[in-house]
Amino acid sequence: QTWMAWPHRKDLYEDLLPDVQKGYVAVAKAISEFEPVTMVAHPKHANTARKMLGNHAIVVEIPINDCWARDSGPTFVQNADGTGAGVSWHFNAWGGKHAPFDKDDELAGRILENQGMQMRRSWLHCEGGSLCCDGEGTLIVTETSILNPNRNPGVSKAFAEAELKEMLGVEKV
Numbered sequence: 524q525t526w527m528a529w530p531h532r533k534d535l536y537e538d539l540l541p542d543v544q545k546g547y548v549a550v551a552k553a554i555s556e557f558e559p560v561t562m563v564a565h566p567k568h569a570n571t572a573r574k575m576l577g578n579h580a581i582v583v584e585i586p587i588n589d590c591w592a593r594d595s596g597p598t599f600v601q602n603a604d605g606t607g608a609g610v611s612w613h614f615n616a617w618g619g620k621h622a623p624f625d626k627d628d629e630l631a632g633r634i635l636e637n638q639g640m641q642m643r644r645s646w647l648h649c650e651g652g653s654l655c656c657d658g659e660g661t662l663i664v665t666e667t668s669i670l671n672p673n674r675n676p677g678v679s680k681a682f683a684e685a686e687l688k689e690m691l692g693v694e695k696v
Contacts, residue, residue: 528592529564529572555579594650597631608641612649618673648674660694
């Protein structure tokens, strides 16, 4: 299934917020033709999300700061026994670009709890959208999103790679 997060912050999107929300509805509608969509919505905005999404997504109420589930949500992985799990990275809104981000930092764990899935909590600040696995043991990652001083200051490339390998079960970064 696809997980998305509902945009609601007028301070970020200003007059564009209604158009941004319509865009999210269009994306959810397109995806829902092929697989289920679950939309995380801040409890104060969940009714609006339900009304606009109709039957194209299930709305789950979880406090969030912003709508970038690709970066702040879990990275889903498979355990050796075939069961699902997820990695909860630390998320600091792309190095503090927007505030607050405390609820987005908690999003991955809350989604995994909602799904009854095992959580692997990493110490690494990471955006899930910077990761791409080939399913055969290789990870491609945007290096600047991991080694940038506003995300993981003082962390060496080798140390970050070791954590990525441990969390994702990959052999090569």
